[in-house]
Amino acid sequence: MSLYSLQHVNIRTDKLDETVTFYQDVLGLVNGDRPAFKFPGAWMYVPNSEDAVMHLIGEDDPQPKGSGSVDHIAFGVKGWDKFLAKMQKMKIKHETREVPGGRLRQVFIHDPNGVLVELNFETNEKV
DSSP, X not given: OOOOOOOOEEEEESOHHHHHHHHHHTTOOEEEOOOOOSSOXXXXXXXXXXXXXXXXEETTOOSOOOOOOOOEEEEEXXXXXXXXXXXXXXXXXXXXXXXXXXXXEEEEEEOTTOOEEEEEEETTOOO
């Protein structure tokens, strides 16, 4: 056996609509196709991708809850200046950080459930 990719992150929420809106409006994910499960949820896709990178599950899910031990999720992102301007306009609290070595700049934000989201921008990106 050998791993070849991380397929998705799953977030349980009692704020499903607010969480979908956050990931659409702030990160630009697309609320896309999802199987007709008997519990509420949404699958969020990177634009122009066939794979859902995030599964959102409403609190009516009958499955047992996980450990709650995941610290944060991270995305590779382009458009540092535009994203920071968007955070200012939307009045979203955020923290920026330079990774030692000069290759990455980061923005940290929290979703409506308190999940920490790390956004990694290459310092030499071509926008």
